[in-house]
Amino acid sequence: MDMLAGKVKLTQQSVNSAMNPTDALARPIRLEARDVTVHYGAKQALFGISIDIPDRAVTSFIGPSGCGKSTFLRCINRMNDTIEGARVGGSIKLDGEDIYDPSLDVVELRARIGMVFQKPNPFPKSIYENVAYGPRIHGLARSKSDLDEIVVSSLRKAGLFEEVKDRLSEPGTGLSGGQQQRLCIARAIAVGPEVILMDEPCSALDPIATAIIEELIDELRENYTIVIVTHSMQQAARVSQKTAFFHLGKLIEEGVTEDIFTNPVHKQTQDYIMGRIG
Amino acid sequence: MNSLAVAALLLVLLGLAYQSGWSRSRALATVGGPKVHSRPQYHGSYVAIWTMMPALVVLLLWAWLGGELTHNHITAQIPADTLQALDQTALNAAINRIRAIASGFGVAGEVAPYEQAAGESLRSFQMLTGTGVLLVAALCGGAALLYARGRITARLRARNAVERVVNIALLLCSAVAILTTLGIVASLLTEALRFFTFINPLDFFFGTVWAPNNAPTAGNYGRYGLLPLLAGTLMITAIAMLVAVPVGLMAAIYLSQYAPRRLRAVAKPMIEILAGIPTIVFGFFALVTVGPFLRDFGRLVGLNINATSALTAGIVMGIMIIPFVSSLSDDILNQVPRTLRDGAYGLGATQSETIRNVLLPAALPGIVGAFLLAVSRAVGETMIVVLAAGNAPVLRGNPFEPVATITVSIVNQLTGDTDFSGPQSLVGFALGLTLFVITLGLNIFALYIVRRFREQYE
DSSP states (O other): OHHHHHHHHHHHHHHHHHHOOHHHHHEEOOOOEEEEEETTTEEEEEEEEEEETTTTEEEEEOOOOTSSSHHHHHHTTTTTGGHHHHHHHEEETTTTETTTTTTSHHHHHHHHHHESSOOOOSSSSSSHHHHHHHHHHHTTSSHHHHHHHHHHHHHTTTHHHHTTTTTTTTTGSSHHHHHHHHHHHHHHHTTTTTTTEEEEETSOOOOHHHHHHHHHHHEEEEETEEEEEOOOOHHHHHHSEEEEEETTEEEEEEEHHHHHHHHOHHHHHHHHTSOOOO | OOOOHHHHHHHHHHHHHHHHHHHHHHHHTTTTTTOSSSSSSHHHHHHHHHHHHHHHHHHHHHHHHHHHHHHHHHHSOOOHHHHOOOOHHHHHHHHHHHHHHTTTTOOSSOOOOOHHHHHHHHHHHHHHHHHHHHHHHHHHHHHHHHHHHHOTTTTTHHHHHHHHHHHHHHHHHHHHHHHHHHHHHHHHHHHHHHHHSSSOOHHHHHHHOEEEEEEEEETTEEEEEEEEEEHHHHHHHHHHHHHHHHHHHHHHIIIIIIIIIHHHHHHHHHHHHHHHHHHHHHHIIIIIIIHHHHHHHHHHHHHHOSSSSHHHHHHHHHHHHHHHHHHHHHHHHHHHHHHHHHHHHTTTTOOOHIEEEEEIIHHHHHHHHHHHHOOOEEEOOHHHHHSSSSSOOOOOTTTOOBBOHHHHHHHHHSSSSOOOSSSSHHHHHHHHHHHHHHHHHHHHHHHHHHHHHHHHHO
16 A cells, blocks of 8 residues: 555656656657668568657557567667567667667667566576676676675666665565566666666566556656557556557557547557557 | 287277267267267267277186186196106197197107197187187177167266276376386396395495406305496596587587577487487497597507597497487577576677576576486496497596496396306396486486476476
């Protein structure tokens, strides 16, 4: 109950401090996708997606299953590279720099664009090691105390520190689903990304854990550019400032979240929001 | 009794019974009639099972008692005075001659008149009993068929009855496997205990000299120390593992993580073909190719390597086990959830970092399990060692010298003339028991570890 009460309170706060809807579009553009296509083998999964993603705001992708929203998300940090037979066309620019440029270091790109997955996937290591892993491989900490500091501050930002501070050496897989997902968010934050991609981060969680994550996303927006794929339209409406609707591999409509939900232009968007498709 | 006739009888009964149950059931299922509980094929199977049971019981009874009856019939044909003159061996010989005459193959040498008479009598006896048994089996089967057919009604739960029979059949099959294992262990145990009545177990388990006296003069059995054999076994196993684990594991990592799908589709079966090569062929390979190569190579670098040595056998055994390690590890690596890999890639880890820091730690328990299974395989391997290890049961630590293993010594002690009355052949059972305990222990440990690994991701 306490958590729910806290949630209500925080939502009010965030409403108070919420940016003006038009602000989302007025913000500088962080990511710029043009004509992005994806083929898996002979099958085309995405058809010419073009969208701008604003800096330090939450952009949500909605649409029925199999509409390509996750596929597009995975283009942004080149996770599709790890899938055999996937080909990506078009261009995606991060701060004006093409991320599909052959000279770009993918590993470095993924440090700048973090990702949180559908199912919480902590490594089978301790809580501490889960968060410390990224900084270690990227050489972000000069000393043990540096590393400690990164781990603690990342866990704090993910709102998990108070719950786990006494058991940092216990396995991360022993946490509850919601805690695991926040651990994964802490793990992503620890690398110091600018953009965080979230692929249906709450779909495996219960409503209370979902509320906590949504709250967290709202806080993170101040420092990070966030792109979230979600099945839940309520979630998109609650957490995002910009929304894009995908259907059958095409981007049907995008715009300020409030407009999309109250005043959609396209019939397909309308149908989806009214629950007639998907 | 002619086995063809038996098979024909059973098949005909089976077909008749199934057909009869099936058609009876079809007749029940009329439009607007009662709802029939089971489908026609279940009624067919139901009648078939009912029919086969008594027929099989009759045939089995005959198979069990028939030999005894025939034997008695033959001895009854031999005149009493001749019978008394025959000892056990001569009696068996006479019975075999009579059987041969009855079968029409004929015998060598003069045929005594009583033999001729007995042979003819036996032939008619066999005709009579054979036909009789078939007839009884057919009658019992037929009666059961009629009974079962009469029981078919719309409400008969034939489906459930067939299910029960299938259940029992499956149970019997697994019982065969389990009972065989128990039987083998029991025979190993009893024979090993007999061995220990000759040789003190302490001398066996802790003896350092292996010198069985295979033609024992009274009371001098020679010495049966296990340690030289155990040391040889462990040395060869260790060398084999040193070859198989790195190569197998790397191959598995390459195949599961790096190889393009098309290469994988070709390479994986190719590696598994290695597992299909008979071990005796690996033995040739060790003896003819690897051994001489190692010897020449040793000469080149100034080492004295025997062509047949622990090294030769170990290396070739390692090659033999590679597919075992690689295909188990490959399966285990593929079991690690994709989301874990994605998690590491998403943080900006390179492929090799992901494999080293995430994939291998997650798969480690499973890989250890695979490793232990491979060890138990190597410990029990025989043919390569027989050919390539040199068979020198001496306790020493130099892998370039010939050694002997437990398996080789079993082969040595049990081939040729053996009568299982002295320790020189009974020791085979003691050695076999030792080997069994070692591999059993390894397997249990491996399964325990693999199971713990599995629980982690479910």
